[in-house]
Amino acid sequence: MTKAQIDQLLTDMGRHAQEQPRLIETHISWVIAADKHVYKIKKPVHYSFLDFSTLEKRKYYCEQEITLNKRLTENIYIDVLPVSTKSGHYSIGEDEGDIADYAVRMAKVDGNLQMDVLLSNNKVTPENIRKLAEKIANFHKYTTKIYEIDPFELASQFNDLGNEVQFLSTNISAADCAIIEQSIHISDRFIKQNASLLLQRVQNGYIRDCHGDLHTRNIFLLPDPQPFDCIEFNDSFRQIDILNEIAFLCMDLDAADRQDLSDMFVSYYNEISPAMNSIDEQLLFVYYKSYRANVRAKVNSLRAGSTDNEITKKEYLRQTVKYLRLMEHYLRLTA
Template identity: 30%
Template sequence: MTRTTKADDPRTIFEAVCSAMADPTFYPHAVTGVERRDTHISAVFLTGSIVYKLKKPLALGFLDFRRLEDRRTACLREVELNRRLSHDVYREVVPIHRGPDGKISLSPGGRVVEYAVTMRQLPEASNLRTLLETGRAGHECMVEIGLRLARFYDESERSSAVDAYGSPDAVAYNMEENFRQLGPWVDTVLAGWPWPFLCEANRAFLVDHKALFQGRIANGRIRDGHGDLRADHVYFDGGLQIIDCIEFNDRFRYGDAAVDLAFLVMDMAALGHGALGYTLLAAYAAAAADPGVFALIDFYVVYRALVRVKVSCMRLSAADADERAVLLTEIGRYMDLAYRHTLMFARPTLWVCCGLPASGKSSLAARLGEAMGIRVFSSDRVRKTMAPGSGVSPYGKGTYSDQRRNRVYGRLLALAQDELRSGRSVILDATYGRRHWRDGVRQLASDMDAGLIFAECVSPLETLRRRLARRDRSPGLSDARLGHLSRLSAEFEALTDIPQAMRVSVDTDGPRENTVTALLKTAWALRELQIAGRSS
């Protein structure tokens, strides 16, 4: 039996390599200074122009890097995977030798004792976190990232094996793993947070929305993604560069595009730029034709925030007093995010798609309902149900009499109440041109403790006339006609009674596919404001 001496121990060799790499003369190129940075699995050496990244010889359950050959394989995989989202950054994997004289170097000769990934060193000033902190990252940067990620997910691997990681069972496994691994800190570090509520609300969301997760698989949204998509890994240098994806465990990289995006949305919110995170998300959703990403983003933000909480908790035991204070602040910040976004998906929202006839409200309501997986109740359909066989009536008579219209709006409230009472969000699709009808909606939302978003569809009068004229040739569900428009327009009471935090104006004169993502981007920020106001 061969015995391993201390000199041959992988950890001893690794530290000897790191000691050699701390010396600027180790490198065969100009060095402005050597800085070592450590993660839980890597040691990184920055030299000014080139970065050298080593894998630590560790076994951590989710990876095993104790064998040199496994570390080499991981290095090669890192270069291959990260070239998907970067260019002219990842160079090659280089062997590190120990010569017969015991000297460790990059020069050939002797035994290979370690491998390193080499990268072009990107300037810190071009990092997204730095750009955000200095106010130099705005709307254009977010759109560029969103568009690039949409293209990335479209091009990345999809297979039945990858799809399995988007299944409700796989999502539940990852969620419960988080809960279980945070268990040791629940009664101490996390004692001030409503932990049982957070866990049960997330479990309930997964059970109640299985169809959403299964629909994501059917729609091809489960991909081989990045796995660690945070602001620290995004740069603007020679174009957009996204680095440091996870190479050591496919399970952490496979999943819904939403779980990847959620990391960046969460990270930006933690940095105080949540609105820009929604801009990025909307840019992705529009480019990928994936408005449904909004239906799951809060759930996955909670998952990502708890991963960050877990990592910080694990570091507490080895931290000195100063570092411990920093870690506790981080834990509080990410727990606050997890709790807030749990409220975002646990609290139902009453959506009202309103506006003049032919303003596009029914089309918007239908697309919103499909994206979010929630029911839509339309005044046109309720009117037909209450008066079967009725046709087009003159304004003020028949189905357009005040009595009939009040009954229709009352029925819409009853239908919405049933959904909200069951904890489900719901969409109402009607003109809502009178203030007292909107008062009823606001009262219902207040009584049911629901979020409330009025999406007012707006188009020029000429567009409305053109659309209504088409209905004479091709009748649909709505009985509103061109002859009704002048009276309905004159009597339409502006939505000045609706607070800004509950109202979104949606321009429906442009491409139809853009309206729902524009609505969701603004509405998500408003829903977060409503949650904050409720909490305070």
């Protein structure tokens, strides 16, 4: 669907709603918050790391999103519904009309219970962290082990940030832009120096079919923590080292100036499922945190490049620089 069609869908949904549906846009999706449900429609985009370019692919990845997210959530992900069009109007879940796209239907959960919101209000407790660590550690124990994988693909994923240099070179300082090339060099060296460790972790079953996008905006802190919105669009981003998985959450907590909670999470996690048993593994964990800061920088750069709103663009660029500098900080610790 196009943005104009999404706007028409919002208008049509609003005619039968108690409240006007609210649109939340990301670089790959449109999310519509309605009265009782939330609908997620994938944008018809094709990046180096995902392909939503056809209707068939978007339907497939909607179905994957339901299946994969049900592993860690309860009563949030419901089903996949068609987005139909008839006589110039749009609806979700109707039998009549032509299918314009597909939407993931989810239960509407109070956004104030998202971990990032609670974190900003200083309401994340040690008990929250303990329960979350238990949930993730136990999930990692039983999720599928992945052996047929190239651990060195991580280098190309890290280096994909280089594709943003052309755009960023005219939008941020030269010094901050230079971090990208310098970091790619350090990352390549780290991967080469730790090749045997990376291979060993594959052989020892530490690569699992994980969540893949475990950060504070993707977690509801209900009585039972509910990590949602896992990666469905690229298996290699989800089938990762368990240290890589928890590194994203810990990097996110570090970025929010809550290293105390980050360290607490690792401590609780290790009590249930020891993940760092050597100095080399501890350094690998720090490298994974740099990779996760790299991902955040890339996503914010993509968002900056896709918006026409100058205020929004400046904020995304500010976030890009923040994560570039955090990535650089972590890499220095691995040297």
